[in-house]
Structure formats: structure tokens, C-alpha cells
Amino acid sequence: MPERRILVVDDEDNLRTMLCAALRYAGYDVHEAVDGHDGLRAVREVRPDLIVLDVMMPKLDGFAVCKRLRDAGDRTPVIFLTARDSPKDKVEGLTLGGDDYLDKPFNLDELVARVEAVSRRVEHAPSESEVYRVADLELDDVAHRVTRSGEEIQLSPTEYNLLRYLMQNTGRVLSRGQLLEGVWGYSRDDDPGVVETYIGYVRRKIDAVEPKLIHTIRGVGYTLRSS
Numbered sequence: 001m002p003e004r005r006i007l008v009v010d011d012e013d014n015l016r017t018m019l020c021a022a023l024r025y026a027g028y029d030v031h032e033a034v035d036g037h038d039g040l041r042a043v044r045e046v047r048p049d050l051i052v053l054d055v056m057m058p059k060l061d062g063f064a065v066c067k068r069l070r071d072a073g074d075r076t077p078v079i080f081l082t083a084r085d086s087p088k089d090k091v092e093g094l095t096l097g098g099d100d101y102l103d104k105p106f107n108l109d110e111l112v113a114r115v116e117a118v119s120r121r122v123e124h125a126p127s128e129s130e131v132y133r134v135a136d137l138e139l140d141d142v143a144h145r146v147t148r149s150g151e152e153i154q155l156s157p158t159e160y161n162l163l164r165y166l167m168q169n170t171g172r173v174l175s176r177g178q179l180l181e182g183v184w185g186y187s188r189d190d191d192p193g194v195v196e197t198y199i200g201y202v203r204r205k206i207d208a209v210e211p212k213l214i215h216t217i218r219g220v221g222y223t224l225r226s227s
Helices: 013-025 036-046 062-071 087-095 108-122 157-168 176-184 193-206
Strands: 005-009 029-033 050-054 078-082 100-103 131-134 137-140 145-148 214-217 221-224
Touching: 005 013, 005 036, 013 029, 013 050, 013 108, 029 036, 036 050, 036 062, 050 062, 050 108, 062 078, 062 087, 078 108, 087 193, 100 108, 108 157, 108 176, 131 157, 137 157, 157 176, 157 193, 157 221, 176 193, 176 221, 193 214
Parallel strands: 005 029, 005 050, 050 078, 078 100
Antiparallel strands: 131 137, 137 145, 214 221
16 A cells, blocks of 8 residues: 655744654655645645645645635645634634644644544545435445535535444434544544534534434434434
8 A cells, every 4th residue: 555645834844844754754655845835836746645734834824725725626634733722713724624633732643643543534435335315315425425405515524424424323322422433533532522513514514404414412412313
């Protein structure tokens, strides 16, 4: 299996060097960019499997880079590195299409673990045709296509994986910890806030029409069912 290509975009030379060294040691084919504009050029040239993207960069910050990629239809997974620790900033990054975030300072081993977890999520390849249906919602796991009432719904990789996990467990109530472990590959002791954030994103796209399919079971978790 070829090495997965990781692009690290960070304007801090020392930190970028350490990140690249840690990821190369973990077995990745690592490329680097020194700012947002350089990062966009590198995405076109390198075609990475995953981008590690610093938020606080001059001229073109990480959020703007991610927005430009998503607006252009590029769905390459993005892990944000941020010194901004407010929930509002984290939600903004996830709303723009980020797949994960790490608060600075962080342990390099944690970065590698997050890269591996995101890579596993997006590399899921079904061995046979799998189509999941609930009411008028359909997810084709080979075509990687989601429709409701025949209308296609655009989902980010993480939104897609969350919906697929819910549909694989139709009618079953899943706790935040179960979703965190099953979709993100994290420990159930990690912050469950990311689950609530992404449930909100998927719900706005899937449940824009009736009947509502994603239900909150107060004090327990979430379930997807037709009634």
C-alpha cells in the first residue's frame, strides 16, 4: 500500500519542522507549505490525502484556505491546528468543512493519532454494494451518494460517515460515546462536543423536510428512525 501523503501548512518554521518529522517517523509521505497561499498551490501539486492546517496564519488563514478548497469542490480531509480555544472558533472551523481540530499546545503523538483516525474514516471502502434506506432517505455506500426524496444531499466526509453509522444502526439509540468511538475512532472519554456539533450539521441537511429522521433521546443519545 502506498504511503499516504500529508500536507502540513504552518507559518511557524520550528513547529512545522517538528510536525513533519513526527509524521514522517510515523510512516507518512509528508510535504510542507509555509503559508496559506503556498498551501493552496501545494494542494494542487501534491494532491495530499490529508491536510494538517494551521488556523492563525497571516494574509490567508487556515479557515480561508479550507473555505476556498471546499468552494472548489475539494473534499480532502483537514485537521485544524489552532490556538483559539473558544467553542465559537472551533464550530466555525468544523462548519467550513474541517474534519478535526487540535488545540495548541498539543502532544505530537496525539497529532499522529488524530491523523490516523481521520485517515481510517475517509478510507472506508465497502467490499460490496451497500444501500441503506430509511423512509425516503437513501445512502449508497459504493456511489458515495446520499439522496432524500430523490434530491442529492452534499455531505462532508465526516458528515457522511456519521450518517452512515446512524443508518447502519437504524432504530438503535447511540450514546455520544458510542458515536465518538464508532465514527471518529476516539476514546469515549474524549470531548463529546464534536458529536453534538456534527449531529447538528447532518440534521440541518437531512431533516430539512418531513418527517424528521434524527431524534435526540434526552440523557441517552441519538437515533435515526422514520417515526
